[in-house]
Amino acid sequence: MSQQKKSDNEVTIREHVFDGIQEYDQKLPNWWLFTLYITMVWFVIAWFIYYQTTLPTLTDHERIDASIAVIEEKKKAELETMLASLSDASLQEMSTDATHTGAGKAIYETKCAACHGLDLTAKLGGIQLPGLPLNDSEWKYGGKPLEIMNIITNGSPDVTKGMVAWKTQLSPSEIAQVVSYILSKQPQT
Numbered sequence: 001m002s003q004q005k006k007s008d009n010e011v012t013i014r015e016h017v018f019d020g021i022q023e024y025d026q027k028l029p030n031w032w033l034f035t036l037y038i039t040m041v042w043f044v045i046a047w048f049i050y051y052q053t054t055l056p057t058l059t060d061h062e063r064i065d066a067s068i069a070v071i072e073e074k075k076k077a078e079l080e081t082m083l084a085s086l087s088d089a090s091l092q093e094m095s096t097d098a099t100h101t102g103a104g105k106a107i108y109e110t111k112c113a114a115c116h117g118l119d120l121t122a123k124l125g126g127i128q129l130p131g132l133p134l135n136d137s138e139w140k141y142g143g144k145p146l147e148i149m150n151i152i153t154n155g156s157p158d159v160t161k162g163m164v165a166w167k168t169q170l171s172p173s174e175i176a177q178v179v180s181y182i183l184s185k186q187p188q189t
């Protein structure tokens with residue numbers, strides 16, 4: 001190969017030819033090199049922090065999950081306190097809280113409306129449904145909130161009637177919410 005030679009515009013041509021292509025030997029621009037070095041340095045720092053330390057390097061996803069978990073925990077704790085202190089009075093109070101009655105309504109409509117009617121009258125278009133009306137303040141098994149809760153939890157003492165124990169399908173808090181919904185539908189006295 002011939003000695004390296006300078007071309008007219010002072011660009012060095014390297015000595016070798018590869019596949020018929022001659023290579024210029026220009027210096028890379030400093031800004032480009034600088035960027036490259038920064039990424040290298042940053043790689044080492046990031047690698048070290050991510051893999052070698054226990055610094056909190058959570059992804060956005062994990063961060064959101066963590067905050068949701070905290071909120072869920074708090075809600076659960078509140079609900080547990082509420083259940084522990086469950087009484088006629090606290091159930092009455094729940095019946096004025098749209099969060100509970102709303103949740104109760106949703107449960108009622110999927111699990112209970114078939115027999116007790118969407119409007120709690122135990123009627124559908126004039127036809128009597130199997131259940132008893134739940135909005136007439138007349139109670140076969142007692143109308144105290146805890147009594148209503150008990151019949152829903154444990155079912156009717158008369159197993160031939162078809163009112164099953166819902167404790168296998170609903171959690172105590174869900175049953176409390178259904179009770180709060182039923183209470184909210186009682187005629188106001």
Ligand code: HEC
Pocket residue numbers: 108111112113114115116130131132134138139140141142148151152156157158161162163164166178
């Ligand atoms: C398969 C039909 C059926 C379903 C579904 C059903 N019930 Fe009943 N429920 C009955 C029947 C029948 C009775 C009356 C039982 C009796 O006379 O012993 C009753 C009784 C009751 C009572 C007592 C009423 C009173 O006057 O003392 C309550 C409260 C009640 N149900 C709530 C619910 C709730 C809440 C749900 C949903 C979680 C539900 N029921 C789902 C059929 C049903």
